[in-house]
Each structure stands twice: as C-alpha cells, then as structure tokens.
Amino acid sequence: xxxxxxxxxxxxxxxxxxxxxxxxxxxxxxPNAGSIFSPMHIPVLLCGLICGWPYGLxxxxxxxxxxxxxxxxxxxxxxxxxxxxxxxxxxxxxxxIRLVRTGSAYKDLYISLVSAMLLGRVVAGLARxxxxxxxxxxxxxxxxxxxxxxxPGIAIHLALIPxxxxxxxxxxxxxxxxxxxx
Numbered sequence: 001x002x003x004x005x006x007x008x009x010x011x012x013x014x015x016x017x018x019x020x021x022x023x024x025x026x027x028x029x030x031p032n033a034g035s036i037f038s039p040m041h042i043p044v045l046l047c048g049l050i051c052g053w054p055y056g057l058x059x060x061x062x063x064x065x066x067x068x069x070x071x072x073x074x075x076x077x078x079x080x081x082x083x084x085x086x087x088x089x090x091x092x093x094x095x096x097i098r099l100v101r102t103g104s105a106y107k108d109l110y111i112s113l114v115s116a117m118l119l120g121r122v123v124a125g126l127a128r129x130x131x132x133x134x135x136x137x138x139x140x141x142x143x144x145x146x147x148x149x150x151x152p153g154i155a156i157h158l159a160l161i162p163x164x165x166x167x168x169x170x171x172x173x174x175x176x177x178x179x180x181x182x
Contacts, residue, residue, distance in 0.1 A: 009051040013059050016051075019043035020063025021070055028073055035145070038153035040064060040074075044086045045113060045161055048093030050174055056090025080132050085124030092116035105169075105177035109162045117154065121146040 020040045027033040034040075044063055048056025064082045068074055074082050096112035125146055129137035147154075168174045 009055050013047055013051055013055040016043040016047040016059045017063050017066060020059065021067045024067060024073055025071060032149075034073065035149055036152050037156060038150050040067065040082075040086065041089060041117075041153065041157060042161065044090045045093050045116065045157065046164060048090040048116065049097050049109070049112060049161070049165060050168070051094070052098065053091050053094025056094040057087055058090070060086035060088070060090035081124050081128040084127045085120045088120035088123045089116045092119050103178065105166070106162065108177060109165060110158070113158060113161060117157065 020043050023039045023043065024034055027037050027039045040063060044056065044060045047059040051059075061083055064074055064079060064086055068076065068079050093112050093116040096115050097108060100108045100111045102108055102111070125137065125142040129135075129142065165174070169176050
C-alpha cells in the first residue's frame with residue numbers, strides 16, 4: 001500500500017521489527033498467551049500490507065530472530081518454524097495486497113490477510129513436520145497448534161489489522177486504497 005521507495009518503508013519496517021520484540025513481552029506475562037494471541041504476527045502482517053512484500057518478508061524473518069536473541073522468546077525450539085510462518089505472512093500479505101483489486105478495500109484486506117494466515121500456517125506446519133521435527137508432527141497436533149489454540153489470536157488479527165490500516169488511511173499516514181471512495 002505504501003508506494004514510496006527508499007527510506008520511509010525501511011524506517012517503518014524497523015518500527016514493525018521493534019514491535020515484534022516489544023509487543024509479545026506484554027502478552028508473555030500471561031501463561032500461554034503468546035501461542036493463544038500470537039502478538040508477533042500483528043506487526044508482520046501490517047508490515048506486509050503497508051510496506052510491501054520485501055519489507056514484510058524481512059520483518060517476518062528479522063522480528064522473531066531479534067526477539068529470540070534479545071528476550072529469549074520465542075525459544076530456540078520454536079524459532080525456525082516461527083520464522084518460516086512469519087516470513088510467509090509478510091511475503092503473502094505484501095504480494096496479495098498488491099495483486100488483489102476487488103474495488104473494495106475491506107475485501108482486498110481480508111483476502112490478503114486470510115490468504116497469508118492460511119498459507120503461513122500450512123507452510124510452517126509442513127516445514128516443522130518435514131524439516132525441523134520430521135515425523136513428530138501429526139495432523140491433529142498441527143491443527144490444534146496452528147488453528148485451535150490460536151483461534152482467539154486469529155479473531156483479534158482479523159478485527160484489529162483492518163481497523164488499524166483504515167485508521168492509518170483516514171489519518172493520511174498511508175495512501176487510501178481507492179482514493180475518492182468512502
């Protein structure tokens with residue numbers, strides 16, 4: 001959505017990477033809140049939507065790596081599958097928001113978000129089951145870990161992220177998706 005090249009998208013991406021480190025700290029005070037609410041997903045998804053796929057991809061890789069190095073969360077056992085998942089989120093949201101043009105900013109956002117969230121979970125599950133822990137991940141464990149446990153987070157992401165994007169558009173901090181439309 002952010003069509004400017006150069007320093008601005010890079011600076012915004014830096015802010016989103018910093019949020020990947022700071023935002024989960026508030027949630028990890030509650031047991032299992034990180035896996036339930038997935039707070040690190042929010043800045044990565046926003047970065048892909050606002051800055052584009054290269055920046056979203058970078059945020060998805062650097063955010064969890066820096067968070068792990070600085071705070072110890074995510075722990076090393078979960079880091080690589082999380083990097084894969086978040087990298088796909090940033091990449092796919094950035095690509096989809098660029099390619100999808102339904103004429104409705106809401107539809108564009110939701111198509112981009114849902115596509116990224118589904119594909120990220122599938123790719124992360126495949127990577128975890130085939131590469132990082134071969135033979136140790138069942139379909140039931142994958143569905144439980146990537147969908148059932150994180151259902152509150154999924155709902156929050158689907159409600160919060162479009163609201164944030166529209167607030168940024170209304171404040172003219174990012175360009176309107178379809179200028180001249182309400």
